[in-house]
Amino acid sequence: MALNILKLCVGCDSVEDLEEWIAFKLDERRRAGEPVEHFHTTRMVPSRTNEVTSGGSLYWVIKGNVQCRQLITEIRPFVDGEGIGRCKLMLDENVVRTDWQPRRAFQGWRYLKAEDAPADLGKGHAGLVAMPADLRQELASLGLL
Template structure:
């Protein structure tokens, strides 16, 4: 299991629904771009995840599966499944930051949340649960 994860701002998203909608519209495409490859990229491939910060709060994560060099940037391959996490506040930052596993928010297991039923239904339809 990885000793490190990444945290990245989900710029432009006002809610988790925004992120899920964008991903659904993109279809099977599961990656993000970054100018520089993280120096600890090999550790990230051993079970590391990308934690999304939406409006100042970590709300979900996706496992990192690859790093591919493009012409002027790196493409970070992500699993196709979003995993909801406990909400964890984060201050604004640029780019990405490392996150130690012991500092990462806990995953939410289905049935352990107080989300409204309509939101849970939407998350299931989006493939999150």
């Protein structure tokens, strides 16, 4: 069974912000002549790599709620210029919106078992996806999402 990773999405106020940032970074890499691939760099390398890369996703916590996920396609450990071990979580550039799930702030990342992960928003939730981010946040703070 696939194992997921849970991470705070620092600097983004909404899923739309995350999508814009991904598009910007991919365009930057394209213009620089670098491989057009999307990744998130982290210090700790997951020890359960095979489980994570067997269909696991990176679930993003935005403004106190898990709101979306990206498929993890590969984990690439490396040593940075300062000699510190890190890894790149290679991600599918498509962002999949999920049911909102409240989460407290934490440092780093956490494993997230498949049975504890929020469900993807289905096609029947088009109105929720189209709703402005600030309205979704307000409804979530009231416990209505």
